[in-house]
Amino acid sequence: MPFGIDNTDFTVLAGLVLAVLLYVKRNSIKELLMSDDGDITAVSSGNRDIAQVVTENNKNYLVLYASQTGTAEDYAKKFSKELVAKFNLNVMCADVENYDFESLNDVPVIVSIFISTYGEGDFPDGAVNFEDFICNAEAGALSNLRYNMFGLGNSTYEFFNGAAKKAEKHLSAAGATRLGKLGEADDGAGTTDEDYMAWKDSILEVLKDELHLDEQEAKFTSQFQYTVLNEITDSVSLGEPSAHYLPSHQLNRNADGIQLGPFDLSQPFIAPIVKSRELFSSNDRNCIHSEFDLSGSNIKYSTGDHLAVWPSNPLEKVEQFLSIFNLDPETIFDLKPLDPTVKVPFPTPTTIGAAIKHYLEITGPVSRQLFSSLIQFAPNADVKEKLTLLSKDKDQFAVEITSKYFNIADALKYLSDGAKWDTVPMQFLVESVPQMTPRYYSISSSSLSEKQTVHVTSIVENFPNPELSDAPPVVGVTTNLLRNIQLAQNNVNIAETNLPVHYDLNGPRKLFANYKLPVHVRRSNFRLPSNPSTPVIMIGPGTGVAPFRGFIRERVAFLESQKKGGNNVSLGKHILFYGSRNTDDFLYQDEWPEYAKKLDGSFEMVVAHSRLPNTKKVYVQDKLKDYEDQVFEMINNGAFIYVCGDAKGMAKGVSTALVGILSRGKSITTDEATELIKMLKTSGRYQEDVW
Ligand SMILES: Cc1cc2nc3c(=O)[nH]c(=O)nc-3n(C[C@H](O)[C@H](O)[C@H](O)COP(=O)(O)OP(=O)(O)OC[C@H]3O[C@@H](n4cnc5c(N)ncnc54)[C@H](O)[C@@H]3O)c2cc1C
Ligand SMILES: NC(=O)c1ccc[n+]([C@@H]2O[C@H](COP(=O)([O-])OP(=O)(O)OC[C@H]3O[C@@H](n4cnc5c(N)ncnc54)[C@H](OP(=O)(O)O)[C@@H]3O)[C@@H](O)[C@H]2O)c1
Ligand SMILES: Cc1cc2nc3c(=O)[nH]c(=O)nc-3n(C[C@H](O)[C@H](O)[C@H](O)COP(=O)(O)O)c2cc1C
Structure with a gap:
């Protein structure tokens, strides 16, 4: 095998990928079966035949999305809404996870596909069925299909928009006709929104021609029937992360009281944070170590997985949002879909206050598209004119809105000079403001040493x-919430601090009291080699060190258990390249020497500091070069390479440094060394966990 690739590890990796796919598929199916929010959707009606659902519901346009963390979903919904508002089309917008595609060729309407890329150019988890179908479609099998596609990706990754490009290739090979150009959003350049706007404008021109559409002034039509209720009952959500947590529901527990999953995007586990502490010793930045106790659940995690943390919005931002729209947080409302292909996005009935605090993403950057759809609700003619201008002029929008880090409420207050936007319906906000999504964190513990604490x-x-x-x-939102919890838990009086934001730490019906937060574990394939004698090179500056703390704790626990059992195991060399600005932000500084002692000399840490006074900036890739001979020898001896942290600059810098090391060590060209690195990536011997 090239580069001494370990057969066992190959088998383990392949098995792992298969297990993840099966796990995801099984969970998706479970999720569908467990849909208990009372909606009458195509999903809960059980019909997964895409052509049948489109036809039976008289839809004249289909928008499909495959999304890992909600961005593609958000844009698919924006696009659908615009088609409805401007062209009065009867649009169905659907997650590919919820349908089967054998009848795709019989879908009688044009299809727009929004698809993001994950892993190493992969489709999102929920797109397993969709990917399987289109990649195996025979030539001519999709000759009736007319589609357009918008890919969401990040050019700092090697396989930029890999999933969209792969989908495009297979659809084309199966005879489908693409209308308009393939859109490619680039999160790495920070241009996703503008890339979408440019693609969308060009596609609308194509669609106008194809479908002979007449454009009307955008008019919001809700997909939901909105009803105001007057009593908070046990089935009214006050911000519970899923309907499972309402008092009217019963949680699924075993005889020992352990809450049973699956825990995923449809239902988190509300985990106590049993310990948290500040890791930095300087005052200018904060880094929080939090320990979540999963022992009340049947969640199992593996070293290298991610923890999804579900935040709620800071009180100041909720207040600001309620104020600009002149909303009463106590109003209780219910939403019922007017169309069986639509799903209510969060547990209802609920209150306006709960929806804004827990279910909507109100603090992030505001989009030009939202401006365009708000024109109809402008409080006066001057504001309407300004809004229209900004929604059309991307440069002016960048100067006046984006560069000032305005959120929705900031931007609207600025535009209307404080005048309230009180004609905006709550349904519009539910349908146009992105939904709150969990944030992912690389787990920094080891499942071998702390089985149920993450x-x-x-x-x-x-x-x-x-x-x-x-x-x-x-x-x-999330990191400041974790900091608030860390301070409160360590008996700091938050009122006396200069914290920029504050939270309702008790949560709905005190569900989060005593420092709890909703979480779930997401499987990753960032895994140590199964053979402990395989050498390991880890590169993780800043918070990129998180999974490597987990890896090293794993090796310590493994060695201790082997010694206890009387086994004499020798570990391969484990070297960690870590970088921080100086010594104040050196993460887990006190722990590493302990680990080195316990690992009997098989662990070495190399540290690069970038901002030590009167010293030249040193990065991890500089240290790789300093250790060139050792690194080359380790790779030649079959080392696994792991990189974690910043995707934009660091991961590229590290890859370039390793190409140089291989090229010099093997006396080959840079292109040949680049190919070798690609091979290592494909074989799982070079793994990245970057964001
Ligand atoms: C696979 C993976 C692993 C990760 N692992 C880690 C990890 O181990 N440790 C870690 O610290 N992070 C990690 N992250 C990043 C993490 O998921 C979050 O993105 C990060 O913590 C920020 O979350 P937040 O909710 O605090 O910020 P958000 O609320 O999501 O805000 C994101 C950024 O936008 C800025 N912002 C806020 N409002 C605006 C506005 N109006 N306009 C423009 N910008 C605005 C914020 O200041 C912030 O910088 C990981 C990410 C991924 C995908
Ligand atoms: N997407 C997100 O929301 C998110 C959240 C958290 C972290 N991150 C990313 O993850 C990284 C780690 O965050 P952090 O705050 O923990 O790190 P950090 O303290 O900002 O950086 C850690 C070290 O990496 C160095 N560094 C900066 N650019 C580099 C490059 N191109 N190559 C190699 N080293 C480089 C820094 O040097 P300098 O002195 O030059 O800064 C510092 O010494 C960040 O760079 C950030 O982009 C992203
Ligand atoms: C762990 C991770 C892996 C990623 N891998 C890729 C990739 O291989 N190629 C790419 O173009 N973008 C990649 N991206 C970027 C995402 O596709 C991009 O941020 C997109 O906007 C996310 O859309 P979504 O929220 O709908 O999933 C990756 C992002 C993350 C966090």
């Missing part, structure tokens, strides 16, 4: 607004 290492996103000196700092 550690997470999160850098707190909190920086001054670079454009507006008198504006509040720009903050991340």
Whole structure:
């Protein structure tokens, strides 16, 4: 095998991929069967035949999406809404996970496909069926299909928009006709929104011609019947993360009281944070170590997995949002889909306050598309004119809105000079503001040493607004929540701190009291080699060190258990390249020497500091070069290479450094060394967990 690839590891990796696929598929099926929110959807009606559902519901346009973390879904929904609002089309917008595609060639309408890319150019988890169908479609099998496609990706990854390109290739080979150009959004360049707007404008022109559409002034038509209720009962959600947690429901537990899953996007586990602490010793930044106890559930995790943490919005931002739209947080409302192919996005009935605090993403950047759909609700003619102008002029929008880090409420307040946007219907907000999504964290514990406790290492996103000196700092929702919990848990009086935001730490019906948060585990294939004598090279600056703390704790626990059993196991060399700005932010600084002692010299840590006073900036890739001979020898001896952390600069810099090391070590060209790195990636010997 090239580069001494370990057969056992190959088998384990292949098995792992298969297991993940099966796991995901099984979960999706379970999720569908467990759909208990009372909607009459095509999904819960049990019909998964895509052509039948489109035909039976008299749809004249189909939008499909495959999304891992909600971005593709969000854009698919925006696109659908625009088709309805401007062209009065009867659009069906559907997650590919919920349908079977054997009848795709019989779908009698044009199809738009929004698809994001994950892993190493892979389709999102929920697209297993869809991928399987189109990749195996024979030539001519999709000759009736007319479609367009928008890919969502990040050009810092090697397989940029890999899933969309693969889908495109197979659809074309099966005889489908693409209308308009393939859209390619680039999150790495930060242009996803503008890429979408440019693609969408060009596709609408194509569709106008194809379908002879007349454009009308956008008019919002809700997909839901909105009813105001007057009593909070046990089935009214106050922000519970899923309907399972309503008092009217019963959680599924075994005889020992252990809550049974599956725990995933449809139902998290509400886990106590049993311990949390600040990891930085300086005051200018914060990094929080949090330990989640999963022992009340049947969740199992493996070292290298991700923890999904479900946040709620800070009280200040909720207040600001309620105020600009003049909304009463106490209003209780119910939503019923007017169309059986539509699903209510969160548990209802609920209150306006709960929906805004728990279910909508109200703090992030505002999109030009949202501006365009808000024109109809502008509070006066001047604002309408300004909004129209900004929705059409991307440069002006960038200067006046994006560069100032405005969220929706900031932007609308700025535009209307404080005048309320009180004619915007709640259904519009539910349908147009992105839904709250969990954030993922690389688990920094080992399932071998802490079986039911998951550690997470999160850098707190909190920086001054670079454009507006008198504006509040720009903050991340989840990381500031984790910091609030860390301080409260360690008996700091939050009211006396200068925290930029505060939260309702008790949650709905005190569900999160005593420092609990909803979480679920997402499987990854970031795994140590199964053979402990295989050498391992880990590269993880900043919070990128998180999974490597887990890896090293795993090796320590393994060695201790072997010694206890009287086995004399020798570990391969494990080398960790770590980088931090200086010594104040050196993560887990006190732990590493302990690990090195316990690993009997098989663990070595190499540290690069980039901002030590009066010292030249040093990065992990510089250290790789300093250790060139050792790194080359380890790779030649079959080492597994792991990179974690920043996708934009670091992962590329590291890859370039390794290409150089291989090229010099093997006396081959840079192109040949690049090919070798690709081979290592394909074979699973070079793994990245980057974001
Ligand atoms: C696979 C994976 C693993 C990860 N592992 C880790 C890990 O181990 N540790 C870790 O710390 N992170 C990790 N992350 C990143 C993590 O998931 C979150 O993205 C990160 O913690 C920020 O979340 P947040 O909710 O605090 O910020 P968000 O609320 O999501 O905000 C994101 C960013 O937008 C900025 N922002 C807020 N409002 C605006 C506005 N109006 N306009 C423009 N910008 C705005 C925020 O300041 C912040 O920088 C990982 C990500 C992935 C995908
Ligand atoms: N998507 C997200 O929401 C999110 C959230 C958290 C972290 N991240 C990413 O993950 C990374 C780790 O975050 P962090 O705050 O923990 O790290 P950090 O402290 O900002 O950076 C850790 C070290 O990496 C160095 N570094 C910067 N650019 C580099 C490059 N191109 N190559 C190699 N090293 C480089 C830094 O040097 P300098 O002195 O030059 O800064 C520092 O020494 C960040 O770079 C960030 O982009 C993303
Ligand atoms: C772990 C991870 C792996 C990714 N892999 C790729 C990739 O291989 N190619 C690519 O173009 N984009 C990749 N991306 C970027 C996403 O496709 C991009 O952020 C997209 O907007 C996400 O859309 P979604 O939220 O609908 O899933 C990756 C992102 C993450 C977090």
